[in-house]
Amino acid sequence: xxxxxxxxxxxxxxxxxxxxxxxxxxxxxxxxxxxxxxxxxxxxxxxxxxxxxxxxxxxxxxxxxxxxxxxxxxxxxxxxxxxxxxxxxxxxxxxxxxxxxxxxxxxxxxxxxxxxxxxxxxxxxxxxxxxxxxxxxxxxxxxxxxxxxxxxxxxxxxxxxxxxxxxxxxxxxxxxxxxxxxxxxxxxxxxxxxxxxxxxxxxxxxxxxxxxxxxxxxxxxxxxxxxxxxxxxxxxxxxxxxxxxxxxxxxxxxxxxxxxxxxxxxxxxxxxxxxxxxxxxxxxxxxxxxx
Amino acid sequence: xxxxxxxxxxxxxxxxxxxxxxxxxxxxxxxxxxxxxxxxxxxxxxxxxxxxxxxxxxxxxxxxxxxxxxxxxxxxxxxxxxxxxxxxxxxxxxxxxxxxxxxxxxxxxxxxxxxxxxxxxxxxxxxxxxxxxxxxxxxxxxxxxxxxxxxxxxxxxxxxxxxxxxxxxxxxxxxxxxxxxxxxxxxxxxxxxxxxxxxxxxxxxxxxxxxxxxxxxxxxxxxxxxxxxxxxxxxxxxxxxxxxxxxxxxxxxxxxxxxxxxxxxxxxx
Numbered sequence: 121x122x123x124x125x126x127x128x129x130x131x132x133x134x135x136x137x138x139x140x141x142x143x144x145x146x147x148x149x150x151x152x153x154x155x156x157x158x159x160x161x162x163x164x165x166x167x168x169x170x171x172x173x174x175x176x177x178x179x180x181x182x183x184x185x186x187x188x189x190x191x192x193x194x195x196x197x198x199x200x201x202x203x204x205x206x207x208x209x210x211x212x213x214x215x216x217x218x219x220x221x222x223x224x225x226x227x228x229x230x231x232x233x234x235x236x237x238x239x240x241x242x243x244x245x246x247x248x249x250x251x252x253x254x255x256x257x258x259x260x261x262x263x264x265x266x267x268x269x270x271x272x273x274x275x276x277x278x279x280x281x282x283x284x285x286x287x288x289x290x291x292x293x294x295x296x297x298x299x300x301x302x303x304x305x306x307x308x309x310x311x312x313x314x315x316x317x318x319x320x321x322x323x324x325x326x327x328x329x330x331x332x333x334x335x336x337x338x339x340x341x342x343x344x345x346x347x348x349x350x351x352x353x354x355x356x357x358x359x360x361x362x363x364x365x366x367x368x369x370x371x372x373x374x375x376x377x378x379x380x381x382x383x384x385x386x387x388x389x390x391x392x393x394x395x396x397x398x399x400x401x402x403x404x405x406x407x408x409x410x411x
Numbered sequence: 412x413x414x415x416x417x418x419x420x421x422x423x424x425x426x427x428x429x430x431x432x433x434x435x436x437x438x439x440x441x442x443x444x445x446x447x448x449x450x451x452x453x454x455x456x457x458x459x460x461x462x463x464x465x466x467x468x469x470x471x472x473x474x475x476x477x478x479x480x481x482x483x484x485x486x487x488x489x490x491x492x493x494x495x496x497x498x499x500x501x502x503x504x505x506x507x508x509x510x511x512x513x514x515x516x517x518x519x520x521x522x523x524x525x526x527x528x529x530x531x532x533x534x535x536x537x538x539x540x541x542x543x544x545x546x547x548x549x550x551x552x553x554x555x556x557x558x559x560x561x562x563x564x565x566x567x568x569x570x571x572x573x574x575x576x577x578x579x580x581x582x583x584x585x586x587x588x589x590x591x592x593x594x595x596x597x598x599x600x601x602x603x604x605x606x607x608x609x610x611x612x613x614x615x616x617x618x619x620x621x622x623x624x625x626x627x628x629x630x631x632x633x634x635x636x637x638x639x640x641x642x643x644x645x646x647x648x649x650x651x652x653x654x655x656x657x658x659x660x661x662x663x664x665x666x667x668x669x670x671x672x673x674x675x676x677x678x679x680x
Contacts, residue, residue: 160574224489299447299547326447332547333548
């Protein structure tokens with residue numbers, strides 16, 4: 121049976137993807153499946169360089185469409201739509217703004233002229249890929265689309281199936297910033313959440329909010345402080361907050377200019393001083409996950 | 412005149428740009444990153460002038476009127492309603508508040524109640540700031556983003572959430588101009604390209620600001636040149652700026668950069 125580690129942060133840009141990539145390498149001996157739960161700004165593939173073996177279209181939503189030949193311009197759909205997706209054109213005809221339509225089908229069910237159809241749209245793609253370290257499941261939501269939570273759930277479920285099939289010990293899931301639906305979907309089923317923060321006021325505040333979320337869903341959490349020497353005072357505040365709330369700080373990673381330099385060469389940044397701290401952190405987490 | 416600050420990738424400097432651009436040009440600021448609002452951290456002496464709870468409508472069933480016909484379940488696209496032999500159950504966290512169930516219920520057994528999804532806080536210092544705070548556990552930030560947007564009157568700087576999906580789209584769609592903040596890293600370049608696709612789809616005017624200018628990666632600058640995206644300003648990579656940000660301080664020494672960025676936007680609009 122595998123264990124699921126979800127890596128989140130609240131605030132964006134704290135180092136989730138870099139840490140996930142390094143953990144993927146470190147966990148590869150154990151047998152790892154990697155999933156990217158950031159589907160609208162996915163980055164993990166840039167470092168892991170996956171070779172796509174399967175591409176699956178994602179039909180996440182339906183959109184209403186009005187047939188102008190059948191429409192009698194009664195305006196009922198316009199009145200009923202709560203998402204302002206039905207728009208009245210200058211010539212009195214109605215049409216649907218597809219970026220606003222949430223696919224609720226109220227207009228479709230209510231239209232007296234049966235002039236509205238619900239179309240299933242492809243809103244993204246899921247990829248199953250091979251990497252040097254293990255199978256990776258990732259996705260791309262078409263820019264501007266909705267249903268990112270649903271797509272993350274599909275990525276997670278596929279990754280879980282593969283982890284079971286391959287008898288992997290670890291499922292690593294790289295989350296997205298925030299606390300909304302994609303993050304909730306990334307955390308579902310997690311055995312442990314690693315919250316990566318940075319010693320900034322925003323980092324502290326956003327970490328607190330994402331920890332409220334993991335507590336809400338009763339998921340055990342540990343914290344890592346990236347670029348910890350940027351502001352030691354703030355690092356102290358994060359430590360204090362964690363110790364008051366019984367949350368373990370599993371790693372403090374100092375800022376290392378070599379790290380962004382290696383990333384800009386698309387390398388997983390093992391050849392730098394900061395990487396030792398990330399290795400040590402993985403050892404601690406491995407024990408916690410009991411793998 | 413609304414200027415939205417967006418990025419695709421998180422942590423590239425949207426907040427830094429939004430708060431400094433608003434402050435040094437004296438424009439009201441609206442933080443639409445309601446999942447993780449941070450702009451207020453930079454206005455420590457501000458006074459809270461208003462706090463209001465934002466709700467959305469969710470259905471409740473009057474079990475005495477319900478005859479368990481299942482129509483509500485059939486019209487719900489989000490699987491938020493389960494009809495049993497002698498009970499109709501609603502799962503409000505799955506509900507999108509579309510109103511279909513109450514509209515179609517033949518028994519008129521469904522009414523709607525307010526479910527709090529967050530709040531809007533308005534504060535006042537040298538500039539006005541309004542920001543949304545999403546309730547923890549609430550899945551969709553979009554209704555709250557819409558509610559904060561309704562507060563906008565006149566000139567505004569909008570701080571958008573990261574990503575390229577519905578919350579980001581809702582935040583920028585009514586803006587007159589979008590400033591995309593990128594940093595010189597391969598991650599940021601990848602997400603910048605996606606953000607540009609969203610903006611093209613919405614047919615909005617936009618430009619870029621490069622944060623942490625000086626990091627060793629030239630892909631972002633190249634991309635902007637190739638695509639003829641105007642670069643409105645560059646914020647240098649500096650530990651001093653990073654420390655300032657970490658304490659929640661404004662960048663007084665760099666005020667000219669933020670004035671130039673604003674002038675650049677005005678020229679393009």
